[in-house]
Amino acid sequence: MLRLAILNGPNLNLVGSREQHIYGSTSMESYIDSLAGKYPDIQLSYFQSNVEGEMINFLHDCRGNVDGIILNAGAYTHTSIAIADAIASIDIPVVEVHISNIYAREEFRQVSYTAAKAVGCISGLGLQGYALAVEYFLNK
Numbered sequence: 001m002l003r004l005a006i007l008n009g010p011n012l013n014l015v016g017s018r019e020q021h022i023y024g025s026t027s028m029e030s031y032i033d034s035l036a037g038k039y040p041d042i043q044l045s046y047f048q049s050n051v052e053g054e055m056i057n058f059l060h061d062c063r064g065n066v067d068g069i070i071l072n073a074g075a076y077t078h079t080s081i082a083i084a085d086a087i088a089s090i091d092i093p094v095v096e097v098h099i100s101n102i103y104a105r106e107e108f109r110q111v112s113y114t115a116a117k118a119v120g121c122i123s124g125l126g127l128q129g130y131a132l133a134v135e136y137f138l139n140k
Contacts, residue, residue: 008048
């Protein structure tokens with residue numbers, strides 16, 4: 001059975017209620033539940049944290065436990081060399097996902113420290129980006 005972890009960073013616990021014109025009105029919990037229903041033969045785990053160190057610990061804890069990671073590091077995408085280093089250190093393929101198109105937003109959001117350590121990046125396709133990342137791992 002394919003084992004995938006979804007890791008979301010700061011403020012993504014508020015998806016569905018925050019800036020709906022950017023992030024939509026579906027809550028992350030609801031979307032993760034529907035994703036698990038769509039892929040019943042995949043073991044999906046989910047973790048969200050607003051704390052950089054907790055995200056790094058989660059990445060480390062994935063070693064030996066998952067086959068791939070879907071990461072939306074939120075604002076840490078643009079600031080965290082530590083999360084990028086954690087991705088490089090765990091030898092697990094990571095697909096970076098962004099709900100919004102980071103390349104069509106503020107200039108500082110157009111830089112991703114974590115994407116350089118990921119196998120790929122999906123940006124701007126809404127919550128559907130998570131399902132596309134699952135499809136990548138299924139077809140890998």
